[in-house]
Amino acid sequence: xxxQQIFEIIVGHILELLPELEGHTFHPEDQLKDxxxxxxxxxxxxxMTMESLGLQIPRVEFANVKNIGELxxxxxAKATAV
Amino acid sequence: MQKQxxxxxxxxxxxxxxxxxxxxxxxxxxxxxxxxxxxxxxRPGRQHDSAFIGAEIPSLNIPDSFSKxxxxxxxxxxxxxxVTLHEAWQDAKLDGVDPHRIGLIIGGxxxxxxxxxxxxxxxxxxxxxxxxxxxxxxxxxxxxxxCTEQFGIRGMAYTIGGASASGQAAIIQAIYxxxxxxxxxxxxxxxxxxxSYWECQAFRSIGAMGSERYADDPAKACRPFDxxxxxxxxxxxxxxxxxxxxxxxxxxxxxDVKPYARLxxxxxxxxxxxxxxxxxxxxxxxxxxxLAQADLTAQExxxxxxHGTGSHIGDETELAAIRDCQLSHAYINATKSIIGHGLxxxxxxxxxxxxxxxxxxxxxxxxNLEDPxxxxxxxxxxxxxxxxxxxxxTLSMGFGGVNTALxxxxxxxxx
Numbered sequence: 143x144x145x146q147q148i149f150e151i152i153v154g155h156i157l158e159l160l161p162e163l164e165g166h167t168f169h170p171e172d173q174l175k176d177x178x179x180x181x182x183x184x185x186x187x188x189x190m191t192m193e194s195l196g197l198q199i200p201r202v203e204f205a206n207v208k209n210i211g212e213l214x215x216x217x218x219a220k221a222t223a224v
Numbered sequence: 225m226q227k228q229x230x231x232x233x234x235x236x237x238x239x240x241x242x243x244x245x246x247x248x249x250x251x252x253x254x255x256x257x258x259x260x261x262x263x264x265x266x267r268p269g270r271q272h273d274s275a276f277i278g279a280e281i282p283s284l285n286i287p288d289s290f291s292k293x294x295x296x297x298x299x300x301x302x303x304x305x306x307v308t309l310h311e312a313w314q315d316a317k318l319d320g321v322d323p324h325r326i327g328l329i330i331g332g333x334x335x336x337x338x339x340x341x342x343x344x345x346x347x348x349x350x351x352x353x354x355x356x357x358x359x360x361x362x363x364x365x366x367x368x369x370x371c372t373e374q375f376g377i378r379g380m381a382y383t384i385g386g387a388s389a390s391g392q393a394a395i396i397q398a399i400y401x402x403x404x405x406x407x408x409x410x411x412x413x414x415x416x417x418x419x420s421y422w423e424c425q426a427f428r429s430i431g432a433m434g435s436e437r438y439a440d441d442p443a444k445a446c447r448p449f450d451x452x453x454x455x456x457x458x459x460x461x462x463x464x465x466x467x468x469x470x471x472x473x474x475x476x477x478x479x480d481v482k483p484y485a486r487l488x489x490x491x492x493x494x495x496x497x498x499x500x501x502x503x504x505x506x507x508x509x510x511x512x513x514x515l516a517q518a519d520l521t522a523q524e525x526x527x528x529x530x531h532g533t534g535s536h537i538g539d540e541t542e543l544a545a546i547r548d549c550q551l552s553h554a555y556i557n558a559t560k561s562i563i564g565h566g567l568x569x570x571x572x573x574x575x576x577x578x579x580x581x582x583x584x585x586x587x588x589x590x591x592n593l594e595d596p597x598x599x600x601x602x603x604x605x606x607x608x609x610x611x612x613x614x615x616x617x618t619l620s621m622g623f624g625g626v627n628t629a630l631x632x633x634x635x636x637x638x639x
Contacts, residue, residue, distance in 0.1 A: 162292070182297075185356035193353040 143221055148195070149214040155190040156210075159183050170211020188213070195221055230519065233399055234483035234635065236473045237316025237466035238576045239308040241416075242563050243279035243459050247311055252580040255588040256608040260562055262442045262457060267300075269338040272421040276428070277435050277442045279459035279564040281416075294370055297357050299336045301462075302370045304416045308462045309371050312411060316466035317477055323378040327407035328371055331394030332415035332568025333385030335364050341420040367415060379407040383415075387622025388531070389492075390414060391463065391571025392630060396490050398467045409468045414572030416462040424458065430500060432456060432535060447592035448532035448558035449539050449603075456533035459564020463572035465579075470635075484579040488615070488633040489518025495625030502538050506627045507545035511617065514629035515549075520615055522550040525631070527587065527611065529578045529618040532558035533565050542619065543598045555611055557604040561591035571620040571628065578632055582613040 153168045160178055174184050191213075192199055197220050207213050240247070243261035244254035265271065265278040284303060286295065287310055295303060309328075313319075318326065340362055347354040360366055368381040380401070386393035391414025398410035419427075427433035434455030435445035446457035473481050491513035495503040515522060528551060530542055546552065559577040566573055581587050587604045596603055616632045 159296075160293070182357055182360060183293075189353060189356050193350070198352050 145214055145218045148217045148221065149210070151194050152187065152191050152210055152214055155187050155194070158190070159186055168210065170214070171209050173209045191217060197221060231486065231488055232470045233402060233467055233487040234470045234473060235465045235485055235487065235579060236468055236481045236483055237312045237318070238484060238579060239311030239313070239315065239464040240462070240573060240576045241281060241284070241304050241308045242461040242573065243281055244563055246281070246285055246307065248315070248576070248580060251576070252584060255559070255562055255577060255580065256584065256586050258562060258589040258591055258606070258608070260443065260591060262446055262564065264442060267338065269342045269420050270424065274421055274425065275439065276421070276424040276433070277438070277445045277457055279457070281460045291374060294373065297361060298370050299339045299361055299366070299418070301336045301416045301418045302367045304462045305330070305367045305371055305413060306374055308464045309375060309411065309413065312464040312466050313375055317481055318409060318466065321409055321476060323376045325379055325408040326377050327379040327398070327401050327410040328368060328377050328381040328413065329394045329397045329401065329410060330364070330367055330381070330383045330413045330415050331386065331390035331572060332417055333364055333383060333390070335367070335415045335417045335568055336362070337423055338418040338420040341422060364415070386626045386628070387624055388565070388567050389571055389620035389622035389626040389628045390568040391573065392575070392618070392620040392628035393492065393626070394572060395465065395467070395575060395630060396492055396628065399487060399490055402467055402469060408472050409466060411464055411466050412572060413464040414462060414566065414569035416460055416569055417567040419458060428455070432500065433458065434534060444592055446534060446561055446564055448534040448561050448590070449543070449596050450593050451595040451597055453534040453536070453539065456535055456560070456565040459560070459566055461563055461566035461569045461573045463569055463576045465572060465575060483635045485582055485632040486635055487630065489514040489520065489631030491517060491629050493627045495627065497625035499625070500623040502541040502621055503625065503627070504541050504544055506625065507542060507619070507621065508549055510627035510629045511545060511549045511551070511619070514617065514631050518631035518633070520631060523553070524615050525551055525554045525617045527578070527581070527613045527616040528554045528556045529559060529574050529616060530556060531619045531621045532560055534560065538621065539597060542621070543601065546601070547598070551617070552601055554617070555587055555602045555604055557587055557590040558593070559588070561593065562588065574620070575618055575630060575632065578613070578616045578618050582616065582632070582634060585610060585612045587611045
């Protein structure tokens with residue numbers, strides 16, 4: 143799976159949780175917080191993405207993630223390491 | 225007993241959601257008509273190789289102003305709480321009240337069982353992926369969170385449990401909060417207790433929940449105080465009442481807010497008994513305490529809204545207590561015969577039923593009361609009747625030896 147595909151999966155889950163973002167053009171630099179996702183929403187988006195990818199990643203590994211591009215990077219690294 | 229100063233607390237707003245209608249107008253007219261919605265229940269998670277009879281809320285009309293984000297993750301109990309509180313809030317015109325001086329007490333514990341079971345079953349084989357939101361939503365206090373955020377409540381808010389007396393326990397706690405000056409306005413809610421099939425099955429197994437006898441005739445299953453009753457029948461409901469001092473309401477809103485009634489007496493009394501069985505002594509005691517608090521004689525009570533679930537021993541015990549408290553003259557009906565037993569919600573919803581009957585100067589019928597276990601009491605039977613309630617007594621009892629009683633007195637200029 144490519145990094146772009148993972149990015150799109152993340153965007154899909156963001157829209158599922160925050161449908162008011164429909165029509166927004168998502169960029170890797172976008173921060174979930176700035177998009178209106180509170181801490182609970184962010185945990186949900188991460189968990190939904192893990193389930194979509196069939197990955198179980200400890201929460202601590204997302205500690206330094208700054209934006210959705212970096213989030214995709216973490217998932218991509220894990221997905222390709224399997 | 226020491227004489228208490230007369231209470232100056234009133235109920236200044238109500239909200240109600242039930243199987244027979246959302247909103248007080250729909251609820252009142254369906255009550256007086258004796259409408260019902262009993263059938264085999266269909267809400268997902270409520271049946272499992274079973275056919276429990278009950279009354280479910282057909283649909284929910286949700287105001288556009290509600291936070292979409294909160295609604296997406298709110299349990300059914302939470303959604304119903306929001307719409308019910310919305311009605312009470314508008315009714316009492318609370319928008320101008322200092323939010324730091326408004327409190328909320330939600331009666332009911334373990335009120336979201338059906339949704340929890342659904343989540344647990346969905347993630348049973350993939351526990352790692354359980355939605356993180358569950359960490360927040362499984363607690364009953366999430367309903368407080370939803371409500372305080374939506375309405376900007378900044379006084380206190382918490383849930384309290386008293387089994388089937390939770391709704392009245394919340395009212396009593398709200399009374400204390402206003403009396404002690406903790407807040408100026410306190411909303412008491414009886415939350416919708418959302419049963420899963422596990423609770424339905426267990427209630428049936430202990431002989432509390434009917435109805436095997438009327439499995440093929442759901443309309444007849446719910447029959448409090450009738451000789452042929454075979455247990456309580458569940459019904460979804462939720463109620464909210466706004467409690468404040470009469471002078472505070474007058475000062476803040478003048479004639480715009482109308483007191484439904486004065487909260488003249490209240491009492492809670494335990495049986496020192498962990499079990500589900502009722503206690504004649506406990507019920508007599510709580511009735512006497514509430515009357516003493518209200519400074520009313522039994523003779524002055526002209527309407528009783530009893531607990532009346534349709535349980536074998538519960539109904540018999542309650543009528544014995546009513547008779548021996550010299551209340552046989554008062555009119556009596558059973559709201560649960562129309563909407564079923566709302567468990568945590570019942571105490572609040574039945575207070576609202578009493579207030580709306582007071583307002584309408586009518587008493588609602590008691591469905592299925594064909595052969596009353598005590599025909600000598602002053603029953604309202606198949607048809608609504610006119611009656612101008614002056615002083616009402618409402619009763620709730622809960623598993624674990626909980627007894628509560630409230631006296632509601634007509635405010636002189638109220639119709």
